[in-house]
Amino acid sequence: MIYWLGEPLLYLCFAVIIGWLAVIRAGETEIAARIPKPFVIMSIIGISLLSFLPVLRIVLFFAGNAGFVVSLKNVLFTLAEGKAYGWTLLFCLLMLSAMCIKPLLISIRKAGWGWWLCCILCLGLAVATNWFSHMTANYGPVGLLVHLIHFLSVMIWSGILIAAGWFKPVPSPWSGFLRWFHILAMIAMTLIIGSGWLMSAVLIPQLATAAVSSYGKALLLKHLLIIPLLLFSFINGFLVKSKLSQDHSYQPTSWIRAEAVLVLAIYIMTGYMNQQATPESQPDPPSGLVLQGHPSALLYLGLAIGCLAGLMAVYRRNKKAYLALPLSLVFTLASYQAVMLFIS
Template sequence: MSYVSEALLYVCFAILTGTLILRVVPEQRRPEIHIPSWLLLVCALAIPVLEYVPIHDSAVLFARDTDVTYGEMVKSILLDLNNGKAWIWSAVASVGLAFLLGLPSFRNDKHMPKVSLFIMFLLILWLGYASHATSLYGTKGWLVHSAHFLAVTVWIGVLMIASWFSASGRNWEAFLAWFSPLAIGCMLITFIAGITLMTFTTPQYVNSWMLPYGQMLLLKHLLLAPLLLFAYTNGFGYRNKLKVNSGFNPLPWLKAESIIALLLFIVTGVLGQQTPPHNVKETLQGVSPSKLFTTVYNGHFSPDLSLKLSIGLDSILMLAAALVMIYGLIQMYKENKILPAFVMGLLTTVFGYFALMFGVG
């Protein structure tokens, strides 16, 4: 349940942030967007509900192992722990945001998106305050995690809304003129903040692949490959496609990119509920190894195992297959064949995964 709630939480943040950013942008510089008001209201009200799920799970677990009741345990979490304090402030802000979005007189006010965006920024800061990085590294972890989530939410949020709720193909060139640089900036912040977070939570990156957390982190990184390929073709190939074919429609390609982003959210949701392996050997004493790892790994598993990457024939063949898929995706984009390109994008991740897993020993 926590995995699902975490992924849905990220989707709610993306929908709200993407919609509000696009409403701030002048009409002539964005596609015509029609998104139901009820959907925004549901997303705002869902945030505190979805953020409460891990608090509920922790309270049930601790209450079962102690003599403390569920209610007392929830009270203790809300008043004493970072994630509990953050939830209180998030609940207040989310209800306030829902009130503003549902108020007809304010919904059509030109300042509404700016005020609502400020509330979303606060919600992102509070989500960062409840993170593992904050509990381990204080203010530094809080700022890095918040920057990472903010960049991803802005990038994916605008992408999702523009691709799924666009009513027409007008203003696409004007839209991409500002969205492409914004997306590149968000990508750079995401990579820098992500690498920094890894130094906090996963200093033993390759060894972490033995754990569920490490496997999810690896899949997350590998999903970035097709996402970046689609982002590049959509951001830089669009104008060239228009020169060749004036009737080219970018919407299906943007939708494919957003679906891969949604998969990334799902993997990140699973990742957020796993134990970060600050020391893999110590973590394995209390956490079972990943079933996916033990299934794919060729050698004999042991908690004392130290993984190293090496190049073998199997790895080379899988890597070659991944490169073929990348080439095929680019060719399918040139021929405007969306389904084969999407499948090849996912296969890039699959072959890349096996290339790395076959190379550990």
């Protein structure tokens, strides 16, 4: 359980740091100034601690025979997983040093050379953290590159959402922010969908058949969560911009936050999915799929469609986006149940 929950928290720490760096580069000085320095520091420390959990699992596996201290030493200095964590720890220490040295911190906040140094260190952290992903394990450097594109695109997009949703002054104009963020979000979403489709295609060639495995079920839930997330992106990217052109005082803060919460839900599902073996790597991978025209599936499908319509109605009636989050969850669960009723 701790390993599963540790991974989404690790993603959240990455998103906070990358989102902070992104709003600095974008010139959103009000947002960047309101993000507390201790918050960024705690995120860096969080990466160093949470990245240790996979190493700890290996250490505990061997500790019964060799003892904890000896196993820890062997894992850190012998196994590739331990060496990768060593790099993670080094990059985190360098970033913490940059945050504590005043001239460097000033350079970071002015998007100077200190900012570029932090970006390089973040890239190093991303490589070290994702070195043992399913894609890297199966396809080497090419798999790592695809996974990095997916990972960094999600972190940039969600990190900016977190920064704007919780640290943009209220009230304040949103038109300028959405003007550049909308373009960036569309690029990020294109990269996320493209790299995600590629990873799904190569890791699970028979996606429908794999839906009966733990990994496949988690992937299905993750994909279903993306549907209301795309609807939130459409609302924040197009409808909100249109409303702002008519009412400059409109504050879409709750909708930005709700979109970020949905991304966090996807973090959690991804964390669980990454703890499961891919169907093709299992000794007896699922090989059969029977389609069933179960009548209840249509009821669940109707409920799911109704939830999406309700989500749009919440926005049209100028309600807070927090009312739309339960509808997104019910949509995901109803759609999942509909799919599972169709297969056995």
